[in-house]
Amino acid sequence: MAANGQIKIFTLKIDGKDVSARSDQTVLQVCRENEFFIPTLCHLEGLSNIGACRLCMVEVAGQRKLLPACTTMVSEAMEVTTTNDKLAHYRKMTLELIFSERNHTCSVCVSNNHCELQFLSQKLGINHIRVPYRFPKFAVDASHPYFILDHNRCILCTRCVRVCDEIEGAHVWDVSGRGIQAKVITELNQPWGSADTCTQCGKCVNVCPVGALSEKGRSVAENTKRSGFLPYLTARRKEKI
Amino acid sequence: MKAKIATTWLDGCSGCHMSFLDIDERLLAIADRIELVYSPLVDNKVFPDYVDVTIVEGAVASVDDLAKIKKIRKHTKYLIALGDCAINANVPSMRNPIPVQEIINRAYVENAFIHDVMPKHPALPELLARVMPIHEVVPVDVFIPGCPPSNDTIFYAVAELLDGRIPDLTNKTRFGA
Numbered sequence A: 001m002a003a004n005g006q007i008k009i010f011t012l013k014i015d016g017k018d019v020s021a022r023s024d025q026t027v028l029q030v031c032r033e034n035e036f037f038i039p040t041l042c043h044l045e046g047l048s049n050i051g052a053c054r055l056c057m058v059e060v061a062g063q064r065k066l067l068p069a070c071t072t073m074v075s076e077a078m079e080v081t082t083t084n085d086k087l088a089h090y091r092k093m094t095l096e097l098i099f100s101e102r103n104h105t106c107s108v109c110v111s112n113n114h115c116e117l118q119f120l121s122q123k124l125g126i127n128h129i130r131v132p133y134r135f136p137k138f139a140v141d142a143s144h145p146y147f148i149l150d151h152n153r154c155i156l157c158t159r160c161v162r163v164c165d166e167i168e169g170a171h172v173w174d175v176s177g178r179g180i181q182a183k184v185i186t187e188l189n190q191p192w193g194s195a196d197t198c199t200q201c202g203k204c205v206n207v208c209p210v211g212a213l214s215e216k217g218r219s220v221a222e223n224t225k226r227s228g229f230l231p232y233l234t235a236r237r238k239e240k241i
Numbered sequence B: 001m002k003a004k005i006a007t008t009w010l011d012g013c014s015g016c017h018m019s020f021l022d023i024d025e026r027l028l029a030i031a032d033r034i035e036l037v038y039s040p041l042v043d044n045k046v047f048p049d050y051v052d053v054t055i056v057e058g059a060v061a062s063v064d065d066l067a068k069i070k071k072i073r074k075h076t077k078y079l080i081a082l083g084d085c086a087i088n089a090n091v092p093s094m095r096n097p098i099p100v101q102e103i104i105n106r107a108y109v110e111n112a113f114i115h116d117v118m119p120k121h122p123a124l125p126e127l128l129a130r131v132m133p134i135h136e137v138v139p140v141d142v143f144i145p146g147c148p149p150s151n152d153t154i155f156y157a158v159a160e161l162l163d164g165r166i167p168d169l170t171n172k173t174r175f176g177a
């Protein structure tokens, strides 16, 4: 944004095509507006961006490193490349590592057929995982009266953490541990069912892109996620409607 | 010359083979181009010296599976991993986070109401410490994900191979399909 807080209009090039953008937009927003495909997992319209999954990497002319499109702001005369062999290679590798870290058994998963990870793997042409699976031992927390948390499927996108904090205002979720030990926790690592701060709103379940959070008592076909409410909610709050 | 085809199963449920049979009359359409030289569906008990295409269902879970897949790889030109068990070890791998002895003990001793003894017989293949996808053991040429992959997908893959092309299945199937 300009120093005086005014929004400017920039011209940039995406994959060689001239596009215009507002100075308060991210590269991802501008790419999506202009229908350039960029895979994302941690980004969700209506939540803050944290650049955690690294799937949305793009090349920007003059930058040595690849940049995450969801956290990179546009600038005047920027030249962005969204698709090439190098990006395809890294995106595939990133997804394969996500698969190898936990236990993804799609055929018996609550999210089979409506999972963002599953669909992206197909879209990016992944038909096997080249690194060995870790097969870690992770628990399932079914203590909540309505919802289930299955760490085996969690990809640590932290959408649940952000929606509960930023939209519901309850901040039940956090991430504990680092690296391969990291996992989402409710309250101070207490069973979700005993979390007094949880309002049972179900927002975390609906933004979870995979089968890590699901509703109890629903079949696989019924366990679809509805996250479309988010942009409206955030927009209406900004306008104080 | 007819293409020599073999099919076999390791640690799977035979669902992929059922899906393969579901190709139905289209199998007859390609029948004059293939010769089924080894399969649970035919009598031959010895894996032949040379096979053009071997389709393998199931994960590598026992010492038996391990020996089998190594032998198959040696005598096969194109090895196809058919289905999620073959590709990501799928349901059979759900035992992997738990030590083998604990699993066997739970199944045959703790939960048994009659005859609660650990099974031990020379004919029983020893289980590996962890169930593996085929490509962790030997190189695989074509991956057909799905649980099971549809008959259309399998037919397309076989037909492409018969025409001398490596099939691109990206739009046809995926994990869990």
Ligand code: SF4
Residues within 6 Å of the ligand: A103, A104, A105, A106, A107, A109, A110, A111, A112, A113, A115, A116, A117, A118, A153, A210, A211, A212, B175, B176
């Ligand atoms: S979360 Fe998605 S990718 Fe993982 S097992 Fe479930 S359906 Fe498959």
Ligand code: SF4
Residues within 6 Å of the ligand: A163, A164, A168, A170, A171, A172, A173, A197, A198, A199, A200, A201, A202, A203, A204, A205
């Ligand atoms: S149900 Fe609502 S309040 Fe409870 S953890 Fe999920 S988002 Fe937070």
Ligand code: SF4
Residues within 6 Å of the ligand: A153, A154, A155, A156, A157, A158, A159, A160, A161, A184, A204, A207, A208, A209, A210, A212, A213
């Ligand atoms: S539980 Fe779901 S939303 Fe939360 S971090 Fe894991 S995958 Fe993301």
Ligand code: FES
Residues within 6 Å of the ligand: A039, A040, A041, A042, A043, A050, A051, A052, A053, A054, A055, A056, A057, A068, A069, A070, A071
């Ligand atoms: S969507 Fe940009 S890093 Fe996850």
